[in-house]
Amino acid sequence: MTEKVIKNAKEIRQLFLLDHKINFLNFGSFGACPSAVFDDYQKWQRLLEKEPVRFIVEYGPKFLEESKQALGQYIGAAASDLIFVPNPTYAINTLAKNILSPGDELLTTNLEYGAMDYTWQYHCDQVGATYVRQPITLPLTSKAQFIDEFWSGYSSKTRIVFISQITSSTGLIFPVAEICAEAKRRGLIIIVDGAHVPGHIPLNISTLQADFYTGACHKWMMAPKGCSFLYASKEFQDTLDPLVISWGFKTHSAHGSIFQDYHQYTGTRDFSAYLCIPATLQFREDHHWDILLEKCRASVLKKGAELSEFLGTLPLAPLESAFYGQLYAAEIQTSYPEELQRILFTNYAIEIPVMRQGDHCYIRFSFQPFNREVELDELIAALEEIRTTTDLWTKGNR
Ligand SMILES: Cc1ncc(COP(=O)(O)O)c(C=O)c1O
Known part of the structure; x- marks a missing residue:
């Protein structure tokens, strides 16, 4: 049996x-693609350009499946879902285009991703539904x-519940x-925003009882940008009109499923991602990613506590x-x-988001196997210097 070779942070990097040259503490925004996965992506793109017609019409759909x-x-979901x-x-x-009816209330939290709030609010206003952002x-x-x-x-x-499994600005797991189990008990439609979940924490959709679940594969799964999914339970699949109408809207049967026909082909595009x-799964296996993540989670708790302590907040x-x-x-x-x-990036080469959420601001770091705890020490040192040399932020009170 071959022995597991666990690489250190520098080797993973x-x-x-x-x-x-960048201290990269923002994997959360857009992920980052390993070279091996990016090579695979370009391999597909080259195949596409070699014979665009055959690829898009014949081979592509087979590889897509x-x-x-x-x-x-x-x-943990059937591919057909x-x-x-x-x-x-x-x-x-x-979903927002399809699921709302006049008079509905959609229950969510006040900690959802801003663009999702905009989406729901827009469609609620269009149909006369109410978007309830529970504090x-x-x-x-x-x-x-x-x-x-x-x-x-x-x-x-x-009538509907919408909730993030991992929130954007607070990074918390909800x-x-x-919530899904209780929503089911109350007979509600449940939509989970799992943008940050795949490849980050274990996900088994079949045990969740969500009616709809979306996740990004280009964040923590490390697929190329533009690769994400929507899961819909069988009960709802035929009720969704596509966001973009294309051939599948009338020419049924390519997949024997309205859900697949309506939504999977939205006109000519490069679907290599x-x-x-x-x-991406091979990369994770080759580098024993799940073992490495256990250490990352321990570092998050340790260095997170230090950051909060330094900032004087809980x-x-x-x-x-x-x-x-x-x-x-x-x-x-x-x-x-x-x-x-901007200053953290420009003056200290630290890539980290500092975000507003309601009346609050949060600085959010990510920790991947290529990060080292010393990089968080560097962040705290930079913040200390900025604190003493500018009036951009002040220490809060406990
Ligand atoms: C919780 C949450 N939902 C949705 C999104 C939207 O992701 P995208 O911009 O890839 O559509 C994000 C993006 O970071 C997010 O954090």
Whole structure:
């Protein structure tokens, strides 16, 4: 038997195309693709350009199906219940166009991703539905607190629940399994925004009881940009009109499924990114990614606690794996988050987001196997220097 060779952070870093001069603490925004996966992507693109007609009409769909099968196995869903989409925004726009009726209330939290809020608010306004952004008190003290607060936004008009499994600006994991189970009990439609979930924390859609689930494969799964999915339970598949009308809208039967015909072909485009799921899974296996992630999660809790301590703010949830994966956001008291982010990048070569969410600002780091704990020490040193040399932010009170 061959022995497992676990690479160190520096060696792992060599496997990516990332600029080595940058302290890269923002995997959360757009992921990053390992060279091996990017090579696979370009291989598909070259094949496409070699014989565009044969590729798009004949080979492509066959490879697409294989890639979808591999994805389905990885996330616990039948391939026939999945469509590839360019990104979760596309998936949620598809649902928002279809699912709302006049008078409905859609229950969500006040911690959702801004572009999703815009999408739902727009479509709710169009049809005369209400988007209810239930406030969640931070720091969270327990899952039970979250669940109680969430359901206090429920009314007799609530028909749909929309919730992130891992939130963008706070990086927290929400107790989505419990919310799905209760939503089912109440007879609600449940839509989960799992943009950050695939490849980050374990995902088994078949056990979740969600009606719809979208996830990005170009973030933590490390597929090329533009590779994501929408899962729809069988019950709802035939109720969704496509966001973009193309041939599949009338020429049924290519797949024997309205869901696949309507949504999977949206006109001519390069779908090479969709074909890279097998290569991303191979990369993870080759480099024992899941073993490496255990160390990352421990580092997130350790360095996250230090960052919050330095900023004089409390962690946004108990420091337990139930709430944190590879992201950690700490509240930072600044009125100029964009400027702070710019200075960290320009003066210190640190790529990290500093985001607004409601009246609060959060600085959020990610930790991948190529990161080292010393990079978080460098972040804290940079923040200390900025604090003493500018008036961009001040220490908060506990
Ligand atoms: C929670 C959440 N939902 C949705 C999205 C949208 O992702 P995309 O821009 O790839 O559509 C993001 C992006 O970071 C996100 O964090």
